[in-house]
Amino acid sequence: MTARDERAPWLTLKMREAMEAWLFISPTLAGFLIFFVGPLCAVVWYSLTEWNLLSQQSVFVGLDNYDDALFHNLDFWQVVRNSIVFAIGLVPLNMALALALALALSRRFAGVVFFRTVFFAPVVTSAVAWAIVWKFLLQGEAGFVNQMLAGIGIHGPNWLREPDWAMVAVIVTRVIKMVGLNMILYIAALQAIPRDYEAAARLEGASNWQIFRMITWPLLGPTTLVIMVITTIGSFKVFDHIYLMTGGGPENGTLVLAFYIYQQGFQFFDVGYASALAMIMFVIVMGLTVVQLALRRRDT
């Protein structure tokens, strides 16, 4: 009998291993509970109260906040619509552009590193600087973009002052900012596809399009799913970009969920209502993710 067994004869090897495992993961688990699960539970509780951040007065109101948001607040549905339009505009554009760039830049040629860096640079650029520069470029008639358009005979709109064009502007500038990240993920996935498949297909006389459709695209499936999920979640969470470029305007045309939650909580000090909206956003994003995963499972 070993010394250890003498100290704790009631512990089986399995129990000891389990205990050690729990000990090893406990720091991460503690962080997860304190900084994720705890706040999440707190938000659920706050969403059932009317809590004024400034006066610190809190009253339990049950589901009133949810009832108000879902059935009585007309702004809320415009905000949800804006968030969906933003996501529908951003996700396909971002993914298509990322894939196109990845296809062009996944092969080795002189200057490839330079181009990859150029397209990835906006990802690491400060969001504040990015938004301010674009806001400047997208000014009315005197703006750089409209000056360029005027040069080719096009009268550009007042980008950030017309609701529909403002949405287009925030989507496109966001895509340019973030496309580099998805491009890198696609490049990694493309480089992981064995060259033999393409060589074999060529021997069989397959065209580029056929190779892409029958070999590359299916093999990119798991990566595409990951990209689609994270880009969709990111598009619903967008805040800084909207805050800096349009402040939700004009005419609430770019007022998206995350910004609306911020407005309720930190400008109107209504933390209870903001928490209820955050829970609704959580359910929407979770629902979309589950649907995407289910669709993928069905396809495979």
Next chain:
Amino acid sequence: MKSVLKSITLSMLALGMMSSALAAAELRFTVWTGNEAHLAMLNGIAESFRETHPDVTVRFETIPAGDYTQKLTFQLAGGNPPDAGWMMEDAASTFANAGVLEDLAPTLNAAEGYDLADFSEPAMGLWGADGKVWGVPFSTSPFVIFYNKDMFDKAGLEDPLALAAKGEWDMETFQEVAKALAEATGKWGFEFKDGQGYDTRIMHALMPPIRAYGGDVWANQECGFDKPEAIAAVQQLHDMTFKDKSIVPPGENGDYFSGNSAMTINQISRASLMPDAGFNWGIAPLPTGPGGEAPVIGQAAIVVFTAGRQKELAAAFVAHMTNEANVAKMAQFFPPARNSVLSSEAFTASNNLIPAEQMEVVGNAIANGKVLPSHERSPQLLAAMKPRVDALWRADANVEESLKTVCAAIQPLL
């Protein structure tokens, strides 16, 4: 024996240090200025407080103006309130209503030689009721017209100060002059305050002309945007922006301080930017309108927070900071609300950037002006107004209809 003595000495020393630490206190005071001259003046006032409170120091903490009210709220909500601080007029009602501001009346009334009645009554309007005082205004700053003298000369026009002296500076002349300036210089005739009249400074853009026309944005819990006076005033601004093309339109940049607009509306604290502007300039009163003279005043006050741990001491410091001598000192940057200081020659000579006759414009505006409106639900009101006002600033907008939708949106909140 030696070690016993050593321990006694050390204990005494430690106790002595603890007691001096207990007597010494530091007040944390939040401000939104980072200007060195402002801070030097404030530190001077804090230093003079030590004559009566030798162990008290005051630390001025700068929070940028754009984030000020929000960060202050976070500090209060997070249980880390400053002892005292500046507060903007639009936050006054919200904070007072939430019960987070300390009543300063007992301390101010008890302070030796402090004459609370010396503060002009309209200036105190936002900051107290029923004998309670939640804040002491330190800056009662009227909106004035800043003009680029060089651009007026180039266009061969009389400047607003000269026109005002002749009694000809009214809304009609303002429109004509702005148009003539834009045509003659190829730049803009007028820019809203800090170029933010379509975003964060909607009220600063609309309020002065509406009052000049004899209207108000709201009064007695009733929206005033859809009244004929307001409609006429906003229609004029709309025409100037889209027909005359003399006001910098939404989405364009026409910074007055860089010489891209001939006129702007602002407060005299912005005069500190003028030495670097590189052109001759002046200030003039706001143009009069069918409603007569209607100066508009922006305001800021000093408040003490109920949640602060040193409320009495902070209130005593506010009493010191706003006594007659210190208000006179602050007047070089922040127009005072004390009648005694306002009427003194020292005030008109207090700002070395602005000539005495132009400072009289400031003094008159304070005496006759009306403070910008405040409301306990100001943030909600502004958010409800914003999208409807956005719709107003389209070239093809129907001003009257747009203003009616503004009223429909804010009336339930009033």
